[in-house]
Each structure stands twice: as structure tokens, then as C-alpha cells.
Amino acid sequence: METHSLLFSASKMAKRYPGTTALNAVELEVRPGEIVGLVGENGAGKSTLLKLIMGIEQPTEGAMAMRGEAYAPRTPIEANGMGVGMVFQEQSLIQNLTVGQNVFFGLEASYVRCGFLDKRRMYEDTRKILGEIGIDYIRPDKKVSNLDFATRQMVEIAKVFSVVTRRNAGGNLILLDEPTSVLNRSEVDNLFDNMRRMAAGGNSVIFVSHRLDEVLDVSDRIYVFKDGRNAALLDRKDANEAILYEKMVGKTVSGEYYKEDRQAVPGDEVLLEARNLGRRGFFGGVNLKLRRGEVVGVCGSIGSGKEDLCAVVCGDESYTAGELVVKGRVERFASPRQALKAGVLSIPKERREEGIIAEAPIYENIAMSNFRAFRRFGCVSARLERENARRRVDELSIRTPGINQSVGFLSGGNAQKVVFARILSSDADVLVLNHPTRGVDVGAKEEIYSLIRDITASGKGMILLGDTLDECIGLASRIIVMKDGLVTREFDAPAGAKPEQLEIVKYMV
Amino acid sequence: MRKLFSAFLLAAFAATMLTAAAGEKLTIAVSIRSMSSEYHMQYVAGAEAFLKTLPPGTAEIQVLPCESNDDKQINDIKALLASRGKNVILFVDPNNAPNVTAIAEACEDAEVYWVNAWNTPEGITPFLYEYWVHHQSCDGVRQGYDIAVNLFNSFKTPGKGKILVMEGMLANTANADRMKGLRQALAEYPGIEVLDDQAGDWDTKKALNITETWLARYNDIDGIWCASDGMALGIIQALKAKGLNGKVKATGVDGVMDAIDAVGAGDLVCTIANNGWMQGGYGVAYAYAAYTGKISTKTMPARERMFYTNGFLVNAETLPRYRKEFIENVPVYDYNNLEFPIARAMEVE
């Protein structure tokens, strides 16, 4: 294939963070007027690639080209200027401005006369743009806050479309990141019509979705990513859901890696039970039992409700249906603090923001969830705190110059170990672990798996949101699979008889 | 005004230098809030009038403005005591009541006679100290009473009419005293009906807003009893807007220049000017008498150690005299008659 017949190409793209590689030697080509689907598990590198294309982050290696010319944007604005735009998962519309003001947001200059905005002309042009993508039923002078969610999504697309098509009528690239997760079928159809219309106008679209049927429906070609690499490139006519699954999940890592031999056999005592638990609009009808020594893995795509379930269990959000029982008592947590009192400790995903206090020394971070244990004469005793911290640092072999070190200076893996030291020092019985190995290097990962085994062996129960499906299967003794807010299947995963990834993925998508 | 300050500062500075050389001269210190306050400068003028009665060259005056800063007031006084030793007498208008204790202790240690005006914390009195000669204050109850009586008698039918009451801040001592005086007057004048009572928080703007609203509701008001000149000026603005100034009678307290002009214009029935000349002059006269041994804090009658002074009631009748005695000239007093400034003794609870 000749280079100039490509609209966009990326070659040998790599993005490495300290300790991890998010993207490695990835190739991507987009032809003019083409819709390219991009699928892969969580953590396969789709979002990272989009960020590199938009200039939100810079690649460690590799080169990109747009219309045959070198392309290396440093900011989204630069990317826009070169005809590349992205519709983000979370919308970026300004709620209290009108549709027209949003579509031309930041580009009002040509509508300014003597310092005043010529809104009439702006709205006329808005109507044209809305017409181009077939949504001229939306009134340009309506405030975005008065539109429903799907319509906002359309406006968002119109906005991005208007930004990238300012310079060139055709030959632009639009990235759509999970645009359908909150749309209903007819809205999705409408969106696809728009995508096809854009493509017919010579523009190209990269479409990221976890819904394989939709990807198969609208894409011309489909890239499958796995573990930060290209796993497959298929023409639509050669692809079906089964093939895509297979390419996405690949082979399972050995049980040894996950210390399967040390997987505890669950006890009888139920620590936590969800009975028909639901949060209106997010998930519903979840039944779940967590026993002593058990790791329950929750699998699902973005928008499946697993994060929301997790938030309800650890007291970040309240539930609206069913009940949550912890150690035999019905609980309704108003805050994570209350959950901790009842014995539920959560380790959040955004460790830097929520899991540790970067400025505080290691010993305080370790004592944080259980100051009561370090009290003497009513005050927190720094001596007891330090003694405990010294012991934990040795036990967990945290690499640090000393326990007075601020956690902010530790590497990702060591910081995560401090978090685990905190878990070990608390007397909580139920742990909610949200992506415990995200941003942690391979060596530290293994140590963390070993710690998880230690912790469950001591009789605690754990709800796990794995970083990858593989990890979830490897660590969990039971797995529940969620999709669109509902539990679609439950699997037993005893040591030596783990379910296949492929089997689970079927219920996820 | 500015020239006066600089000349004054220069004089004070020069005098300090001279006395430092002479060593024997008496320093009459006046500790006040600010040299930009007219009322506070009246203290200084009073002290100067007293100074003229002394043999020339035996004493000089030093002003200690604290610029509304508690610490500065205490530190300046302590510095003065340290440099001048016992050759000091002191008149203090404390920036805040709690300052009094610190000043009293410092003067007691330095064996320096001093007097205090206006504020003192509850229970802290001259009787606890040897060198604290007296505490004086203006008689707020009397002020409230006097303006009320003047107001009531200015009505078409004297002693009969409907009034509105503009208080200052509810939690404020001066306001409480003035209100007490009003209540005494009301008890004596059964023909006066109080239509409403609002707190204007000593704020001109707020008094203006309240009066505007009052005027919407009541159309047969004879007068407005108002607890301060600042608020009275707001009331006058509201009355003027409706052409009612002079028809609806109003009062003030404090003797602010603009209020005195308003009395002259007929917009205000009366105000009471606090007599800073008398307070300052007699204040230092008392301290001087104790310093020279003419009086002794051990034998003085209690009424001379804690008393109220009278202000000057300015109304249409007394205005020419006030102008002549207080604005065009500095008032002259007989400082040998130490009884003169005492309006009544202060009760000690």
C-alpha cells in the first residue's frame, strides 16, 4: 500500500511509564473515509494510543503521520489544528451555554463585531454544521443543560466535527472513545448514521467500544489490541464476535505467577453479603457472598457497574435497592469512614490521589486506618506507630531509606506495598481492592500477589477489581461477571480449575 | 490641620530632646487613638490649656497616638515609663478595655500617676491601685435622657407625640446606657408613644434604609430618637428626600461637626458634644495634683475616683454659645476646682 493513500498512520508507537509499558511497537493505519474499530480488554492500550494521537501525552518511541506529513502534536489544540479531534468519554460541553456557543466554543473570533458576539450568524452556522451530520432537529439556541444525554453526545460530536473541519472540508480524523455506553439502540443507530456520513465526506473515524456487536456493525476494519500490542487486524467481512474474543484474550499466564497453590479454601463464615443490591441507574439485582479467606473477583467492562458496586460496598455511594449485610448486620454506609468502622476497608484505584498521603511519612500512612490500635493514654503514640511501621517495612521488604520517608518519594510498587502494610495493620475483615497492581512493575506485582495470599490466609475476605481479566481469574476463588449493570454469570475458580478467559469475556460484552 | 500635626510632632520631639538634657522636667503624656480624630485632639488641647497654668518650663506634653492598635498603646506607654521614670503623668483613653489592666500594672510598677477615660473592664477600678487616680466616662444614661427630653419638648404639643427609636448596636454598652436614659424619660412623659424600635448598628446607610422604610409605613411621626450622630445623618437624608426634614424631629449624640451644622440648619433638634477639653484638662489636673502631693489616692473621696462627666447639649438655643466657646475658642476652666467636671459618681457593682 502506498503511503499517501493513508490519512493517518502510526508506527512503532511505544509509551512507557516508570516500571510499566502501556504501549509497545503498535502500528495503526487509517485510510481516508474509513471507520476503524479498536477493541481490546481494559489495559490493552486503547486509551493510551488515543491520548498519544490527541497530543495529551507524548510517545516514548514511534512516529505518526497525518496526510503523509509528520504529525507530533503536543496539545489537543495542536491536534485540532491539524484536523484531529476526539470525543471524550466524559463530555466536555459547557452546561450553561447554548448548543451554538458550545459548537463554536473557543472559535468565536469570526463572529465578533465591535466586541459583541453576532449570535444570530453563529447559530445559523451551527444549524449548518448540525445539518451536515444530520441532527438539525437540535435548536442551536437551546442550553445544553436542557438536553438529554444522547442529544448532548451528538452536540459533542458536532463540536469536535466543526473544530477539525475548519481547515479542511474532508480528510480529517475523529476519535470516538466509548461513545455508546449510555445510548439506547435508536440513538446508537443515529450515531452510526452520522459516522457513516462523516466517512462519506472523506473523513475517517477511529471508534473505540467494548460492545463488539457495534464495532462489527459500523467498522470497515478492526484492530485488536492486547497487553499494549497489536494482536490482530481484521476486515469486517472476516470478523465475528467469536474471533474477536479469541484475539482479545489470548493465552492464560501460568498459575504459578498468581501463587495459585497458596489460594485459600474459603471458610464458612459469610463476612459480607449483597442481597439484590442496586443503585438506581448504575447497577441492580446484585447477589454476592464473601466468606473468610475468599477472593471474589468482579469482572466487567467500563460502564458495567462494577466500579459503582465497589463504591457502594466501601461507603462512597449509597444504594437504592436491596441490602448490604456485613457480618450479619444490615449496613448503610454514609462514608468510607463508617465502612471502615464496620470492618470494610477499601484501596482506591487512584492511589496517588486517594490511597496514600504522599506528604506524610511511611509510618503514619501505615497507621492511618487504625489509629485506635496505636493509642496510648488517649493519644496516638508515635512510638507504637513507628514500631509497627518498622516491622511491616521488613515483612513486606519495602525499599526505602527509612520509615520517616514521605510516601510520595517511593516507586509505584513500594507505595502500593505501603498501602498493603496499612491493610495488614488495620483490623478490617473485608477488603475492597480496586486495581491493586495498576502502575506497578512486574517484580512488585508478584510480591503483591503473594501478599494477597497472605492476607486471605489470615482469614480476611477480599473483593477484587483486577487490572486485567487474567489477574482477576488468577487471584479470585470466585468470579462474578457484570454487564450493563447486571450480573450475567458467576464462576467458581478453585485452584487448578480456573475458568477460561474466553468463557468469561462472552458474558462481559 | 496637617501643619498643626507636624508642628506638634516637631515640638514634642524637640521638647523630649531638651528634657532628656534637663532631666527634671515633667512629661504630661496623652495616650489616644489617633491624631486624626477631632475628639481625641480635644483631650490634647485640654491638657495644653492645663499646662499653661503651670510655671513655664516645668513640664511638657507628649502625645502617644496608638492608631487603633492595642499593642502599640501599651508598648508606647511602657517605653515612655522606661525612659522618663517617675517624671511622668499620664492620661489614657484605652483603645480597648482589656488594655487598662496592663497599663495600670505598668504605672503601678513605675510609680506613675495616671487617669483613665471611657472604658475599663468590669471589676477593674482605680480602687485596686495606688497610682491610678481616677476613671471618668461620659454619662450615657444622662445623654439618652437629655436628648429624649429635648426631643419631646420640641413637638407641637410638647410632651405629646409618636416617636421611632433608632438604636445603635444592641450588645454595646454606650447604646445600653443611652437606651436606659430614653426609658427614664419615657417614664416621665406618658404622652409619648413609641411606634417602633430598630437597631441601626451605628451605620449611616442602615439608618437611612430603615428610616425610608419607616416613612412608608408611618405617616404621623413626630420624632425619631436616635442614639448617634452618624445614624442621625442617615435619618436626615431620608427625611430630606421626602421633604420632612425639620418637620419630623430627630436627635443625635456625639457632637460630630456635621451634626452640629445640622442643628444649625434645623434638621436636628439636638446632639450632645462630648467635652474632650474638659475631660483631658481635668484628667491631667487630677494626675498632676496627685503627683505634687496636693491630693492623695488614699484619702480622696470615692466620687472623685470614679465619675461621669457631662457633655455639652447642643440645640438651637445653646448652639451660638457652643460655637463661641468650643469652636472659635478653646474653653477655659478653673483647674483648681477639681469638683467641677464631676456630673455624678459612678456606681461600682
Next chain:
Amino acid sequence: MDKQGYSSPIAREFAQEMARRNRIERIVGLAPVAILAFLVIVLSLVADGFFSLYNMQSVLSQLSIPLVMSMGLTFVILLGGTDLSGEGLGGFVGSIVVLMVLNTRTNLDWGLWAAVIGVAAGLMVGTISGFIHVYGKMPSFIVTYAMASVMAGFAVLSYRGQPAMSKYEFFITLARGRFLGIPYLTWTALVIFAISYVLQEHTRFGSYVFAIGDNERVAKNTGININRIKILVFAWSGLCIGVAGVLGAIRIGRGEVVIGTGTVFPAITAVVVGGTPLTGGKGGVVHSLIGALIVTVINNGLILLGVNTYYQAAIQGIIIITAVALSVRRGRKVVTK
């Protein structure tokens, strides 16, 4: 897939939930108008003298200063900030303006130029606050609070403890005169309102203020000079405070620092009660006009009813807390700036 084409009942619930929130939002958005109407009707029935021409005029003239102050504050609060400088800055502007027109203290007689200089001083101080806030990376409430003290100090210094009375005839006319039954001061305030409305609706500035308050990251990614907008907002607020200071001086006819004291809280109350939450991003100057009317009518009504001033202060406090509580009701994770 169900009838409406949702992939699952949860997705339908989500759509319903969003729609419900939208509905509630719209109803809450109309609440201030309803409250104002309710207040006017009730007070007309129970408060003697409320529904009279003269009282309506005094409500309007009392409205002028809070309205002008709230016009500047609306933009600041839309950004998610606060401007407390009005306390001192308003007093300063009022003081110097009286010193510059024909007055009892100085020999100056600059007429209307004094008002222009006063407003310019407000604009300048506002701009300085904005600069310090943006480039000093200090919270706006700290900067403007400090600025209030500084300016209150300058105000007292300007007249050295002895405030001047204005003798400027034109000011006296302005303070008392009316056009079409509405006081001149209120007309001035309405002009400021009209300018604010145009700024908000018909300039880029207005859109960007909403954008920064709603989602600063998006605004930044679009390439908007956020710092410049923020400084402009504080400059505008300073200008409004300057106008309020001049109006205050005209109203009480005397240049002293109390012109500013106690003006900020009612103005903030007006903005928040009108429906601009302290977190910014929504609301606007029309809301603030309604809010200012509510605040003024309540104060007026309480005095007419003979309610003690201290209850009035308490009532005002309760109103603002209720309004704030309503505006953050659903946001458990509220960001405060």
C-alpha cells in the same frame, strides 16, 4: 433489549434518572421567581404600607447598591471565586468621591469627574486583586479580604477621621430625583445590570466565564487564556464596587468608610439566592437581579413588620444557608475554591 431500545433496565433507569434530575433542576431554577412573587403577595397582605408607591420607590432605591455590587459578584461567583473587597473598596471610593466634589473638607470641585475617578479607582483595585489572585495563586477570598482591609485603611486616611459632607447639587438631585417614578440611583443600577447582561450573553467574555466555572480543564484545552478572563472578572467586579461606592456616597451624602461596610454579604446573598451556586458555572445576572429583589424586599418587609434587627440578620443568614444547601443538594462531592 427492551421496547425503548435500551440494552438493559439499568441503562433505562440511568436515562430516567438523568431526565428526573433535569426536571428538578428546572423547577429549582424557577424557585427564586416564585419566592419573590410569594413574598410580594404575602407582604402586601400583612405589612402595612408595603404596597404603596412610596415604599416601592424606597425598595427600588435600597435595591440600587446591592444590585450593582451583585452584578460584579455574579461573574466572580460564576468562576467559582469570591470578592470580599467591597467592604473596604466601596468605602474608599465613596470617601474619595465626596472629597473631590464640592464638599465641606477640601477645596476641590471636580463635579462628575470625581465619580469617574472613583469608578476608575475601583476598577484598578479590582484588577490588582485579580492579578494577585491569578499570579500569586492565592484563593480569591483571602486576596479580596486583605484588599478590603487595605482600602478601608486608605479610606480613613483620605479624610483623616473627619468625613466630608457633599455639597454637590447634582448628587443631591440624583439622591432624591426620579424618572418615571423610579429613583435615579435605581436607573443607574439598572444600566449596570443591562451592561452586565450584554457582557454575559453577547460577548465571548461571558461564555468563557461560564466555561471556566463549569469546567476549567475544557476551557484550558480549548486554548482560552484563563488567567486573562479571571483578571477581567475581578476588574469588572472592582468597577461595580466603584459604582456602588459612588452611589453610596450620593445616597448618604457623606464620604466615609461605612459606605462599604455591610454591603458584601447582602450582595453575595442576592447572587446565591438568585440561583448562582458558590461553586460557579451556572446562574447569571438575571438570577442575581431576582436575588437582589428578594433580599431587599425581605429587609424592607421585616422592618415594616417591626421585626427586630437582630432577627433580621439571623433570617438573612438562614436564607443564604438554605440557598447554598439547595444549590449543592445533590453534589456530595462539592468542590470549593
